């Protein structure tokens with residue numbers, strides 16, 4: 001496909017904020033794409049050069065982009081920078097300054113060159129990158145230049161989420177969303193939208209079922225539903241397994257001989273951050289190749305006691321890792337196995353998976369099979385729960401004995417029963433920031449007084465507002481938030497945000513924060529849970545308890561569905577008194 005054709009579609013996508021319209025445009029784009037190009041097209045529309053789990057960065061900031069524009073157009077650097085100050089976007093700057101007419105560039109050439117820019121290393125990297133980008137700019141028409149630069153700058157901001165891409169693929173074949181379940185399944189086990197698109201294009205939806213779990217490529221993780229009482233767990237599951245709910249980092253570990261890769265809950269690679277866990281996987285997993293999951297938690301090397309989340313989170317860093325690994329080592333509490341030496345065991349019942357997991361783990365300090373008991377009555381659940389809460393843990397996890405591992409799903413196969421659910425609403429929620437208000441009084445001097453926050457509506461892949469949060473942050477944190485948000489500010493609501501309230505500044509849904517509230521109430525001003533004329537739901541007295549849930553992506557936020565069920569549970573417990 002010609003790059004100019006892709007640019008036509010990008011312009012159309014940019015012009016709409018309606019999801020259905022976006023799906024249709026993507027559908028057209030995918031229909032016209034060749035199988036050889038479609039993966040690149042999918043990645044580019046998401047401002048990426050590889051699947052999300054591959055941390056390939058473009059490696060070009062504003063300064064280098066400015067140099068490339070100068071080199072390509074001959075306009076002095078100072079003038080380029082001046083124009084950027086006025087326009088605020090290097091895409092527009094390049095468009096205005098570019099004089100080329102050619103529309104010869106092909107999508108695959110652009111993609112390969114961008115990858116070359118990103119993967120260049122060693123001596124003279126900076127110069128090579130600038131030259132490569134300048135050469136491409138010279139071959140671009142003004143409009144192509146605009147979109148070309150927006151990709152590495154992360155400024156396409158089309159609002160095309162993963163689910164919209166899947167719907168677009170379905171649309172390209174059928175004109176509707178009917179193939180989404182098949183596409184979603186393929187995506188859940190491969191986590192690679194480009195691969196799904198290419199497979200679908202080459203061999204239709206039948207080809208999707210041939211996509212398999214592969215070691216080294218993360219699987220989207222299974223999640224848990226909430227339980228309000230021990231009785232509810234037994235009602236839903238009957239006899240079940242209980243495990244402690246440990247508050248650390250979810251780890252999916254892939255062992256392929258000596259090569260180990262670790263992935264976080266939002267599928268970022270964390271191997272370099274947690275070398276101690278990687279070593280333990282290498283040493284203690286008794287299979288040549290395997291994929292297991294567990295929770296990594298820091299422990300005190302002196303006493304062996306587990307550390308609270310606030311300390312464990314200190315291991316999430318890029319520097320000083322060697323030192324940290326000595327003072328705050330991690331232990332992996334393994335709770336599941338997905339794949340053993342070529343055998344996909346996700347279809348095997350949980351009880352058997354757990355037994356097989358136990359056989360895989362050799363003695364050693366780094367990995368330990370998580371504690372587990374079987375119960376068949378509420379009293380036993382309450383007892384286990386109480387002992388874990390007294391030991392300082394978050395609560396417990398109940399698991400259905402015959403359940404498969406369903407990639408990417410949140411369902412009642414796993415139920416979390418947390419301390420906070422006892423009685424009133426003390427549980428926290430993870431909300432996505434979608435805008436901010438400048439505020440009055442004291443905080444007006446920072447220019448930020450409250451954050452407009454949303455929950456995730458999975459079905460429609462959008463974010464719906466549930467609270468205006470104005471407390472719980474320190475002055476420093478407010479300032480930090482202001483800077484972070486200004487960098488992703490928009491002059492209109494983001495395409496995936498559904499809000500009745502208009503903040504002073506809209507932002508891209510990107511940051512997730514943990515919030516606590518007293519109560520959930522019905523509210524006409526928020527859109528979460530609103531249906532037709534029925535009001536939505538809002539949080540009463542919300543306050544931030546953790547400003548940076550960096551381990552969660554916006555799609556991992558508390559869902560609209562969860563808010564509604566928390567509201568219903570809260571109402572029921574009020575009736576009971």
Ligand code: AMP
Pocket residue numbers: 223224243244245246247248249250251265295335370397416
């Ligand atoms: P939440 O983040 O509250 O939805 O809880 C789900 C998370 O709990 C998982 O993603 C894991 O990181 C963590 N977790 C802790 N202990 C367990 C366990 N025994 N089984 C599964 N997940 C666990």
